[in-house]
Amino acid sequence: CDDLNLELIIITEKLATTQKDKQTLSAKIKLLENEMEAAQEENLKMKNENVELEYEVEKMERERNSQQNELSYVEREVNLKEERFTKMEKAVQDVVDACELYGVPEPRRYNPPKYDSEEDSDY
16 A cells, blocks of 8 residues: 555656646747747848838939939030030131131131129120
């Protein structure tokens, strides 16, 4: 009978230990689930931030492309104006050379009057 009581005490202690282990494991599982949920929320937050950053990058790329297009346009305009200026310079030089060749006085150049202030520019 004592052996049975001892056996019952040992089994009861093992059961209590098993129940404590079960509670400990349940608590650890719950903690891990909470950590996993927090990690998933952080992951979602980072994905949203990544999407926002990608949008900003795309926006900056569009702006850069727009500015590059504008720069190309301005460069073409400058080149065209430089070509026109060079052609005009050559035409003027051709006239000067022809005048010298045929002994004709060089045409006078038009010099617009200079004004001291904006008020005088109306005249």
